[in-house]
Amino acid sequence: MxxxxxxxxxxxxxxxxxxxxxxxxxxxxxxxxxxxxxxxxxxxxxxxxxxxxxxxxxxxxxxxxxxxxxxxxxxxxxxxxxxxxxxxxxxxxxxxxxxxxxxxxxxxxxxxxxxxxxxxxxxxxxxxxxxxxxxxxxxxxxxxxxxxxxxxxxxxxxxxxxxxxxxxxxxxxxxxxxxxxxxxxxxxxxxxxxxxxxxxxxxxxxxxxxxxxxxxxxxxxxxxxxxxxxxxxxxxxxxxxxxxxxxxxxxxxxxxxxxxxxxxxxxxxxxxxxxxxxxxxDVGDFASLAKLNSHGRKNDLAILGSNARVLADSASGIVVSQTKRVISLIGVKDIVVVDTPDALLVTTSENAQRVKGVVDALKLTGRDVL
Amino acid sequence: MxxxxxxxxxxxxxxxxxxxxxxxxxxxxxxxxxxxxxxxxxxxxxxxxxxxxxxxxxxxxxxxxxxxxxxxxxxxxxxxxxxxxxxxxxxxxxxxxxxxxxxxxxxxxxxxxxxxxxxxxxxxxxxxxxxxxxxxxxxxxxxxxxxxxxxxxxxxxxxxxxxxxxxxxxxxxxxxxxxxxxxxxxxxxxxxxxxxxxxxxxxxxxxxxxxxxxxxxxxxxxxxxxxxxxxxxxxxxxxxxxxxxxxxxxxxxxxxxxxxxxxxxxxxxxxxxxxxxxxxxDVGDFASLAKLNSHGRKNDLAILGSNARVLADSASGIVVSQTKRVISLIGVKDIVVVDTPDALLVTTSENAQRVKGVVDALKLTGRDVL
CATH class of the missing domain: 3.90.550.10 (Spore Coat Polysaccharide Biosynthesis Protein SpsA; Chain A)
Incomplete structure (x- = not known):
C-alpha cells in the first residue's frame, strides 16, 4: 500500500x-x-x-x-x-x-x-x-x-x-x-x-x-x-x-x-x-461509452443495465437499459439505444455528439425529462 | 347510398x-x-x-x-x-x-x-x-x-x-x-x-x-x-x-x-x-406500416400514437409510441422504433420481415411480452 x-x-x-x-x-x-x-x-x-x-x-x-x-x-x-x-x-x-x-x-x-x-x-x-x-x-x-x-x-x-x-x-x-x-x-x-x-x-x-x-x-x-x-x-x-x-x-x-x-x-x-x-x-458521449463497454462482447453489442432483457439479431453498438422492458434489436449497426422510464434515445455512434442538441431542444419543450 | x-x-x-x-x-x-x-x-x-x-x-x-x-x-x-x-x-x-x-x-x-x-x-x-x-x-x-x-x-x-x-x-x-x-x-x-x-x-x-x-x-x-x-x-x-x-x-x-x-x-x-x-x-410488416403512414410527413418520419412525444433530428422511418415517454431519434435512417410499456423494438425497414424471428425466439424466453 x-x-x-x-x-x-x-x-x-x-x-x-x-x-x-x-x-x-x-x-x-x-x-x-x-x-x-x-x-x-x-x-x-x-x-x-x-x-x-x-x-x-x-x-x-x-x-x-x-x-x-x-x-x-x-x-x-x-x-x-x-x-x-x-x-x-x-x-x-x-x-x-x-x-x-x-x-x-x-x-x-x-x-x-x-x-x-x-x-x-x-x-x-x-x-x-x-x-x-x-x-x-x-x-x-x-x-x-x-x-x-x-x-x-x-x-x-x-x-x-x-x-x-x-x-x-x-x-x-x-x-x-x-x-x-x-x-x-x-x-x-x-x-x-x-x-x-x-x-x-x-x-x-x-x-x-x-x-x-x-x-x-x-x-x-x-x-x-x-x-x-x-x-x-x-x-x-x-x-x-x-x-x-x-x-x-x-x-x-x-x-x-x-x-x-x-x-x-x-x-x-x-x-x-x-x-x-x-x-x-472521460466517456464524453455514447460512442465512447459503447467503445468502453464492448470489449469482448459477442457481436460487439454492449449492454449496460443490471436488469437488461435484450434480444439482438445482427446488432452492434450499445444498449443502456434502465427499465425491465424487453428490448429487441434487429439488423441495426453501431446503434445507441438508451431506455429509461420516461425517455428513450435512439441514435448511432456517429451521431453521438449531437445528443447535446436534443438536450438544448428539450429545454424548450421537455424540461420534465432533463 | x-x-x-x-x-x-x-x-x-x-x-x-x-x-x-x-x-x-x-x-x-x-x-x-x-x-x-x-x-x-x-x-x-x-x-x-x-x-x-x-x-x-x-x-x-x-x-x-x-x-x-x-x-x-x-x-x-x-x-x-x-x-x-x-x-x-x-x-x-x-x-x-x-x-x-x-x-x-x-x-x-x-x-x-x-x-x-x-x-x-x-x-x-x-x-x-x-x-x-x-x-x-x-x-x-x-x-x-x-x-x-x-x-x-x-x-x-x-x-x-x-x-x-x-x-x-x-x-x-x-x-x-x-x-x-x-x-x-x-x-x-x-x-x-x-x-x-x-x-x-x-x-x-x-x-x-x-x-x-x-x-x-x-x-x-x-x-x-x-x-x-x-x-x-x-x-x-x-x-x-x-x-x-x-x-x-x-x-x-x-x-x-x-x-x-x-x-x-x-x-x-x-x-x-x-x-x-x-x-x-395488408400492412404485413413495419416497412409497409412506415410507407403507409409517411405520406407528406416532414423528413419522412411517420409517427403513430396519439400521445407521441417525438424529437427527431435527421431521422426517417416510423415511430410507434404507446407510452408517454419522450422519444428522441438522431441521425437514424429508415428506422423502425416501436415503444410499448413492456417491450421495445428497434430495427430498420429493410429488416422488418425478420421481426417474426424475434417473436419465435420470445416463445422460448419471453412469453410474457408476446
Whole structure:
C-alpha cells in the first residue's frame, strides 16, 4: 500500500450533468452518479477510491450542487461534513476548484491540492498513483502541474497539451514543461498532433500548492479571486457562511479553469505536465461509452443495465437499459439505444455528439425529462 | 347510398395476431384491434364499416378467438350474438371461413358469402363496393370469385393470382377467369409478374355461394368438411353446441383456404377474379406500416400514437409510441422504433420481415411480452 502524502488534499469537482449522455445522465442523476463500466459502483465512488490512497480518505473534498448533497453522501459514506463544499448554483470550474483551494488553504496554508474530475473512467490505479505522486513533487516546487494522457488515436473529442522541454524535479522523472493548451482540434489537426508525439490529451487534472493556484486566479481574474477570498474567510464560521454565499457566489464569473489558470501559467512558464500511462476515458458521449463497454462482447453489442432483457439479431453498438422492458434489436449497426422510464434515445455512434442538441431542444419543450 | 344486396352475407375472419408487427401487435391486442392509419378507429371497425353498405350491418359475421370476444363486441357494438362465431383455438382459415359458411348456409341455404380479412387497409370505399358487387354477380353464377389487386410494384410480400380469359357475367364487366394462384415469389419472378400485367395480388378475399364454397372443401378435404357440417348442425342449438365444439373443433385440419378452395377451384376452371382498383395494403410488416403512414410527413418520419412525444433530428422511418415517454431519434435512417410499456423494438425497414424471428425466439424466453 502507498502511504498517503501528508500535505496533499484531493478535490473532486462533481458538477457537470454530462448532457451528451442524456437520457442516462440527468439533472437529478448526473454522469458522476452512474456506473458506466458495469463495475457495480458510481464514477464518483471510483474517483474517491482512486484518491484515498494518495491523500487519505479524510482529505478528499467534494464540490457539488446542493441538489446532489444527499446522493454524494450516500455514495461516500465516509465523507466528513467539512469536506462537502456545496454550490448554491453551478458557476463553472474556476469558482468550484477555486473555492475548495481557498477554503483548504485557509485551513492549512502550505497544502498541496489536486483537482480530479468526478466522472472519468481510469484503469490501472497504480499508474494513476505514480503520475499523481510525480505531479505532487512538481507542485511542491511551486509549479502548477497537470496530467496529460498520451493519445491512442487522433481524437477530436479532447483538448490537447503541447509539451515543451523536460523539467528536472526530484521524484518526478517524467516531468516536462507545457508550451500551451489547445482546444479540441479538427480531424486534420488531431492527426498532426497524434503523429507529433509531443501532444497529450488534457484530462482536466490540476495539482498545485493551493496558494500558487489562487495566485494565478488573482493575477488573471482579480474580482473572482476577491470573491473566493470572501467566501473562504466566512466558510468555516457557521453563522457567517450563509449570508456571504448568498451575496458573493451568484456574482462569480463563470469561466473554466483552463482560461484562468492553465493557459496563463503555461504562457509564463509555470505549468508542468506528467504523462499518465493509465487507461483513461472521460466517456464524453455514447460512442465512447459503447467503445468502453464492448470489449469482448459477442457481436460487439454492449449492454449496460443490471436488469437488461435484450434480444439482438445482427446488432452492434450499445444498449443502456434502465427499465425491465424487453428490448429487441434487429439488423441495426453501431446503434445507441438508451431506455429509461420516461425517455428513450435512439441514435448511432456517429451521431453521438449531437445528443447535446436534443438536450438544448428539450429545454424548450421537455424540461420534465432533463 | 348503395342498397345492401339481399342474399349476401359478410364474413370477417379476425384471427391472426400479426407477428411481424410485434410488439405493437400481441396475442391480447392483435393487429385487427389497432388503428394503423391514424384514422381513429381499429382495422376491424374499418372492415365492418366497409362491408355494412354491401350486406347491411345485421348481416356481418365475425369469426374470432374466445379471448377476443369482448374486444370485438366493444369495437362492433351493433353486432348480434348470432353473428359472433367463436373459435376455441385457432385452426387456420379453412376452418374459420368454412365454419361461418356452414352455419350461414344452414340458416339460409342460398346465401352468398364474402370473406374479408379483418386487418387490411383499404381506401376509396366506392371502388371496393364496386368490386364486391361484381364479385357477387359472378358468385351468383356458381363461381368462386376472388378480388385481385393490380400490383403497383414488384412486391415479394404478397401471393399472386394469374388471370386467364375474360368471363362474361351480367353486372361484372371486369370479371376474368383465374389460371392459377402463386405463392410469394422471389424478386426476379415478382419483376416478371409486375411487367406481365396478367398477375394480380392475392388480397385473401373470397366471394361465393356458401354451398359452392363448402362443396370445394368437401371435394378437397372430406373429413374437414364433415367436421364443419357437424359443427353447423349443432351451432344454433344452445344445448348441443358446446359438446360438439369441444369434440370436433380441435380435430379440424389446420390449412389455409388457398389450398382447400382457391387452388383446386382454379384448376377446375371454377375460380374467377375481379380486379380491385381501390388503394389496398395488408400492412404485413413495419416497412409497409412506415410507407403507409409517411405520406407528406416532414423528413419522412411517420409517427403513430396519439400521445407521441417525438424529437427527431435527421431521422426517417416510423415511430410507434404507446407510452408517454419522450422519444428522441438522431441521425437514424429508415428506422423502425416501436415503444410499448413492456417491450421495445428497434430495427430498420429493410429488416422488418425478420421481426417474426424475434417473436419465435420470445416463445422460448419471453412469453410474457408476446
Amino acid at each position: 502507498t502511504e498517503p502524502v501528508s500535505d496533499f488534499y484531493s478535490i473532486i469537482p462533481a458538477g457537470g450533468i454530462g448532457s451528451r449522455l442524456w437520457p442516462l445522465s440527468r439533472a437529478d442523476a448526473p454522469k458522476f452518479l452512474h456506473d458506466l463500466t458495469g463495475s457495480g459502483q458510481t464514477l464518483l465512488r471510483d474517483t474517491w477510491d482512486r484518491l484515498a490512497p494518495l491523500s487519505g480518505p479524510d482529505r478528499i473534498a467534494v464540490v457539488t450542487g446542493r441538489a446532489h448533497r444527499a446522493a454524494v453522501e450516500k455514495e461516500l459514506p465516509g465523507i466528513a461534513d467539512a469536506n462537502v463544499f456545496l454550490e448554491s448554483e453551478p458557476r463553472e470550474s474556476t469558482a468550484a476548484i477555486g473555492l475548495a483551494a481557498a477554503i483548504l488553504s485557509r485551513r492549512e496554508p502550505d497544502v498541496i491540492v489536486g483537482s480530479f474530475p468526478a466522472d472519468q473512467v481510469i484503469r490501472v490505479p497504480h499508474l494513476f498513483e505514480w503520475a499523481v505522486q510525480q505531479a505532487i513533487a512538481v507542485a511542491r516546487e511551486g509549479y502548477i502541474c497537470t496530467i496529460g494522457i498520451p493519445p491512442t488515436e487522433p481524437s477530436i473529442g479532447f483538448g490537447y497539451i503541447k509539451k515543451a522541454g523536460e523539467l528536472i524535479v526530484d521524484g518526478a522523472p517524467e516531468a516536462a514543461m507545457v508550451e500551451r493548451f489547445v482546444e479540441k482540434p479538427n480531424l486534420a489537426t488531431a492527426k498532426e498532433y497524434f503523429a507529433d508525439r509531443s501532444y497529450l490529451w488534457n484530462a482536466g487534472m490540476f495539482i498545485a500548492r493551493a496558494d500558487v493556484l489562487l495566485g494565478e486566479i488573482a493575477e488573471s481574474r482579480p474580482q473572482l479571486y476577491a470573491g473566493l477570498m470572501d467566501l473562504a474567510e466566512a466558510w468555516d464560521d457557521h453563522a457567517a457562511r450563509g449570508p456571504v454565499v448568498d451575496r458573493v457566489w451568484p456574482t462569480l464569473e463563470k469561466i473554466a479553469i483552463d482560461y484562468t489558470v492553465a493557459e496563463p501559467a503555461a504562457e509564463r512558464g509555470r505549468l508542468a505536465v506528467i504523462p499518465g500511462h493509465f487507461d483513461w476515458d | 348503395t342498397e345492401p344486396v339481399s342474399d349476401f352475407y359478410s364474413i370477417i375472419p379476425a384471427g391472426g395476431i400479426g407477428s411481424r408487427l410485434w410488439p405493437l401487435s400481441r396475442a391480447d391486442a392483435p393487429k385487427f384491434l389497432h388503428d394503423l392509419t391514424g384514422s381513429g378507429q381499429t382495422l376491424l371497425r374499418d372492415t365492418w364499416d366497409r362491408l355494412a353498405p354491401l350486406s347491411g350491418p345485421d348481416r356481418i359475421a365475425v369469426v374470432t378467438g374466445r379471448a377476443h370476444r369482448a374486444a370485438v363486441e366493444k369495437e362492433l357494438p351493433g353486432i348480434a350474438d348470432a353473428n359472433v362465431f367463436l373459435e376455441s383455438e385457432p385452426r387456420e382459415s379453412t376452418a374459420a371461413i368454412g365454419l361461418a359458411a356452414a352455419i350461414l348456409s344452414r340458416r339460409e341455404p342460398d346465401v352468398i358469402v364474402g370473406s374479408f380479412p379483418a386487418d387490411q387497409v383499404i381506401r376509396v370505399p366506392h371502388l371496393f363496393e364496386w368490386a364486391v358487387q361484381q364479385a357477387i354477380a359472378v358468385a351468383r353464377e356458381g363461381y368462386i370469385c376472388t378480388i385481385g389487386i393490380p400490383p403497383t410494384e414488384p412486391s415479394i410480400g404478397f401471393g399472386y393470382i394469374k388471370k386467364a380469359g375474360e368471363l362474361i357475367v351480367d353486372g361484372a364487366p371486369e370479371a376474368a377467369m383465374v389460371e392459377r394462384f402463386v405463392e410469394k415469389p422471389n424478386l426476379a419472378t415478382a419483376k416478371e409478374y409486375f411487367a406481365d400485367r396478367s398477375y394480380l395480388w392475392n388480397a385473401g378475399m373470397f366471394i361465393a355461394r356458401a354451398d359452392v364454397l363448402l362443396g370445394e372443401i368437401a371435394e378437397s378435404r372430406p373429413q374437414l368438411y364433415a367436421g364443419l357440417m357437424d359443427l353447423a348442425e349443432a351451432w344454433d342449438d344452445h344445448a348441443a353446441r358446446g359438446p360438439v365444439v369441444d369434440r370436433v373443433w380441435p380435430t379440424l385440419e389446420k390449412i389455409a383456404i388457398d389450398y382447400t378452395v382457391a387452388e383446386p377451384a382454379a384448376e377446375r376452371g371454377r375460380l374467377a377474379v375481379i380486379p380491385g382498383h381501390f388503394d389496398w395494403d
